[in-house]
Amino acid sequence: MSGPTGLVVEGLRKGFGGRTVVDGVSFTLPPGGSLGIVGESGCGKTTTARMLVGLERADGGTVHLDGVDRSMRPRGRAGRLERARGIQLVFQDPYVSLDPRIPVGACIEEVRRLHFPLDRADRRHRVAELLDQVGLGEREAAELPRRLSGGQRQRVAIARALAAEPKVLILDEAVAALDVSIQAQILDLLAGIRRASGVAFLFVSHDLAVVRHLTEEVAVLRGGRVVETGPTVRVLTEPQHPYTRLLLDSVPRRGWDPGRIAAGRRAPA
Amino acid sequence: MSAVLTPAVRRPLLRRLRPLGNGPLFTVAVLVLGVLVLVAALAPLIAPYDPEALDLRSSLVGSSADHLLGTDQSGRDVLSRLLYGARTGLLGPLLVVGLSTAGGLLLGTVAGWRGGWADAVLSRLMDLVFSVPGLLVAIMFVAVAGPGLTAPVIAMAVAYTPYVGRLVHGLARQEKARPYLESYRVQGWSGWTICVRHLLPNIAPTVLAQSAINFGYALMDLAALSFLGFGVQPPAADWGAMINDGESALQQGATMPALAPSVCIVLAVVAFGIVGEGIADRLARRER
Structure with a gap:
């Protein structure tokens, strides 16, 4: 195999207490590509996303990112960081996904310090850049999350996820908790980020309009199984x-x- | 200009007067504790007599200008003994609460965060300690190590650890599932770093509230132990031991030697309880 192969998921399975939630999910996300995973509540979308970032352990199946197996729990600091730089996640609800005690600029700086400890000189510069990329300035950086609006918080969460410079960014219902008018802004922002950074997007959503706006490919999930995949435009029109x-x-x-x-x-x- | 500035200047001052804004009872309790700490710190300076000086000629003297709270059977000044008694009265519970909070945080966090077998083992261990009466453990410790402050303090610290541990266990499990902590895991931080840097600070206020309440209970338990003769030994001034001493005085009609330390214990225990509940209340309100 030559060159990066992207994210390849094969036969992913997960059950909770005898109930199968994810039942053999397979899909591929090429480097820099964009894939939507759609389905109604309880179809296993979020569980799939959580398995990909290691918050849940899969019962079966494999996850490879550019040929590297991610199924095993990483051992040691290097493995953990390597894994984190592979896939980052933006949580659904920005009201609970930011640490209430930490100013948002500092929370992004922490990620930089963890993953790029040597760039001390331009760390602040990079943090400012990341915040600027999501349309936030120095004033917001000094604030605690509770002083920011939902849209601003989700911008912070996106910047924080990008701070690790991941290959894949998973957005788990990332605009579902926001007002419709704010949703549109965040979606535009995400489209811009993808063009600029070349990070691959995995967009988990129940909202077909959102998926249509942002993804090239789509996988339809039902009862923990993929029932249809294909180019977003085709799947949503025919x-x-x-x-x-x-x-x-x-x-x-x-x-x-x-x-x-x-x-x-x-x-x- | 000054009219505009006044509220901004005044608000912090008001806040300082009503420490956490929990109403007058809370303020009184905080003041009581403040006085207690001051008295313990300044006992040698403010006590009118040596608390251990015997004067058998003036045994069981009632309140007078010389002895504000009278004297006990051995003619020791009750007020001086009360003031000095605040020292062991606070030092003992401070050690108990410090040690049990540290132990409870460690056990509870490991059990709640790791889950699985670590959780099972540590939770059963805490249940085990929980099911043995603390005073009984303390008496066993004293039987082995001899009376004094050390053995009861260690025993009570062990006995109180599960109280903190269970609380922390629940909090750790609950917080671990919150997206803000999950996001640290996704970022690649080690569990250890997340617990120390982010989990503990976020649960600390709740644990602090519990510790304040425990402080009162520990004070009471240690007083009970020295009342029974297992704790601080006479002639050292200790509230529990003073009540024991004062028992025979009661039979001779002198109430002060036993009553005064009892009142001090009740005041301190209630004050710690109110402060602990106050902190907990405030946290509950902030959650909403």
């Missing part, structure tokens, strides 16, 4: 799997009939 069609029909729009959707949902797909 869905092959009945569940994907149902999901698309569930999006509120003009002439939308919730009763019909609910009936379709009850029928076996």
Whole structure:
């Protein structure tokens, strides 16, 4: 194999107390690519994301990033840091994902200090750059998270994840907790960051509009299984799997009939 | 200009007067504790007599200008003994709370953070210690090491550790699942660093509240031990030992030698309780 192969996930499985949540999920995310994982609540999206960053241990399956196996828990500091620089995660709710005690600038600086201890001279410069990249300035950097709005906090969380200079950035429902108007700003911001930095995006969302805006490929998850994959545009315009069609029909729009959707949902797909 | 500035200048001052803004009872309790600490620190300067000086001619003298709280059976000045008694009265619980908090933080954090078998082993260990009455352990320790402050303090520290440990265990488990701590794991920090630098500071106020309450209980337990004769030995001034001493005085109609230290113990225990609850209340309000 030559060159980086990106993120390759094969047959990932996870159960909690006898209930299988993720049941053989496989997908590929090329370097610098963008993949959406969509599905309704409880379909295993978040569990999949948590396994990829090591917050949950998979029951089975493999995860490779550029050919390096990530299935094993890392031993020692070097392994841990190497793994962290592979994949970073932006949590869903910025109201709980930032340490309430630490000013947001310092929280980004910490990540730089952990991963790039030698660049002491330009650490502050890099932190300012990261904050600037997400549209925040020195004034916000000195504040505690509780003094910032939800949108600002999520910007901080994105900058913090980018501070480790990961190859893959997972965004777990990263705009779901925000107002619609703020969502659009954050999505634009993310699109810009991807163009500028070349980091690969794994966008976990229940929101098809968000996925359409930001990803080239999409995998539709249902009951812990991938039921359909393909280019985002094709999957969202000519869905092959009945569940994907149902999901698309569930999006509120003009002439939308919730009763019909609910009936379709009850029928076996 | 000055009219605009006044509120900004005044607010911190007001806050200092009402330390945590928990109402008058809390303030009184804080003052009581403040006085207690001052008295313990300044005992040699403010005590009118040597607390251990015997004067059998003036045994069981009532309150007078010479002896504000009278004297005990051996003619020792009760007030002086009370003031000196604040020293062991605070030192003992301070050591107990310090040691048990340290032990509880260590055991609780390891159990709560690691989970799995470490959790099972440490939790059962704490249950075991928990199920043995602390005073009984203390008496056993004294039987081996002899009476004094050391053996009861070590025994009570062991007995109090599970109280802190269980609290920390629950807090650590709860905090570990919070995204802000998970984000440190995703960043690649070691569990040790996350616990020391981020988990402990975030749970410290809650633990502090519990420790303040424990301080009162430890004071009471240590007083009970010295009352029973297992703790600080006479003629050293100690509230618990003073009550024991004062028992025979009671039979002769002198209430002060036993009553005065009892009141001190009750005041201190209640004050620590109120302060602890006050801190806990304030935290609960801040959570919301």
